[in-house]
Amino acid sequence: MKIYxxxxxxxxxxxxxxxxxxxxxxxxASHIDVPVRRGDTVLYxxxxxxxxRPLHFQSPDAQFxxxxxxxxxxxxxxxxxxxxxxxxxxxxxxxxxxxILLLACVAGYELSNYFYGYTAKPVH
Numbered sequence: 170m171k172i173y174x175x176x177x178x179x180x181x182x183x184x185x186x187x188x189x190x191x192x193x194x195x196x197x198a199s200h201i202d203v204p205v206r207r208g209d210t211v212l213y214x215x216x217x218x219x220x221x222r223p224l225h226f227q228s229p230d231a232q233f234x235x236x237x238x239x240x241x242x243x244x245x246x247x248x249x250x251x252x253x254x255x256x257x258x259x260x261x262x263x264x265x266x267x268x269i270l271l272l273a274c275v276a277g278y279e280l281s282n283y284f285y286g287y288t289a290k291p292v293h
Contacts, residue, residue, distance in 0.1 A: 170202070170203045170204075170205045170211070170226060170229055170230070170231050170232070170233070171200055171201070171202050171203075171231075171232045171233075171292075172184075172186060172195065172200060172201055172203060172213075172224075172232075172233050172234075172235065172289075173199075173200040173232070173233070173234040173235070173292065174195040174196070174197060174198070174199060174200065174215075174234070174235045174236075175197070175198055175234060175235075175236055176197050176215065176235075176236070176237065177237065178237055179197075179216075180197050181197070182197065182215060182216050183195060183196060183197070183215075183216070184213060184214070184215045184235050184287075185213065185214050185215075186201065186203060186211065186212070186213045186224075187210075187211070187212040187213070187221070188203050188204075188205055188209055188210070188211050189209050189210055195235075205226070205229050206229055207229065210223070211223065211224040211226065212224065213235060213287075213289060215235060215286065215287045218283065219282075219283055219286055219287065220283055220284050222287070222289070224289050231291060232291065232292040233289045233290065233291055233292060234289070234290055234292055235287055235288070235289050236287065236288060236290065237286065237287055237288075238285055238286055238287060238288050241281060241282065241285055241286065245274075245278045248274060249274060252270055252271075252274060256270070
């Protein structure tokens with residue numbers, strides 16, 4: 170199995186792949202060839218503060234690319250825009266409200282980024 174890794178957000182962040190408890194690391198903009206058989210457990214994680222995600226494959230010759238979850242990034246930016254517009258329309262400029270809402274948005278983003286920040290897509 171060939172696994173590509175491309176991270177446009179951070180050039181120094183590594184991806185880690187586990188195949189039956191054997192560890193492989195991938196540097197940014199590179200790939201590795203992993204010997205797998207049917208029934209093997211393949212997990213991946215990007216960075217140190219992310220959850221391990223399973224990599225489901227049907228063929229040992231499959232190719233995957235690990236990349237950032239663009240849908241999550243877009244949703245976060247749209248949510249921040251809605252928050253800014255709502256604060257502007259409500260004329261609520263109290264620093265306490267702005268701080269609470271901003272911290273809630275950042276905490277929600279970091280929590281969802283922990284579980285869904287990166288996706289593994291098959292290469293066709």
